[in-house]
Amino acid sequence: MAIWQWAMLALAGVWALQSLGVWLQMRHYADVFKGVTEKYQDGFVGAGNFRGRFAKGTIALLVVTPDMVVRRVMTMSGRSVFTKFKRHEQFEGASLDKIRSNPAILGEGEPGVAEAVRKAVEQIDKARREPGRGPGLSGLKTLNA
Incomplete structure (x- = not known):
């Protein structure tokens, strides 16, 4: 085989490993989120993210009562x-x-953590303002409804 064919094969292998890693991380996130929502039926859950290029x-x-x-x-x-x-007890x-008032207290100098926490708090505030939506899973529409 030519060198470019080996390079393409290596690229395909690295891409497959990356896809497997992303799938595992998404499964971990879904498991944690599902565990939190099943354990705490009342209150609100907020999820925030920060995507840094470099x-x-x-x-x-965040789970609140x-x-x-x-x-x-x-x-x-x-x-x-x-x-x-990582849990912040x-x-x-x-x-x-x-x-x-100070989302940076969780990050201790990491701006990404402060931004993700800020977005999670905003999501909780938005869920609280929605009319007819109480705490917990009461605001979700089911397939049978």
């Missing part, structure tokens, strides 16, 4: 598909306003 990408999950007390804060930050969620039990 910086680390970040995903933040109906009276806006933080139940769970998790962030996933990194460049690798092997990155996992020190912020659990705090009010959402504390995190809303």
Whole structure:
């Protein structure tokens, strides 16, 4: 085989490995999100992300009670598909306003974390403002409805 054929074969192999890694990371995200929504039926869940071109990408999950007390804060930050969620227990039990006023306290100098947390808080605020949408999964439409 010619050198260009070996190069194309190597490129296809690397692409297949990347696709497998992305699939595994998406499955991990879906499992964590499903676990959080099943464990906490009341309240609100917000998910935010930050996509950095050359910086680390970040995903933040925030779970709050109906009276806006933080139940769970998790962030996933990194460049690798092997990155996992990290729980921030020190912020659990705090009010959402504390995190809303300073989302950078979670990131400690990482602007991507602060931006992802800010977007998660915005998503929670938007869900609270929607008419007819209560806490939890009550606002979801089912297939039978």
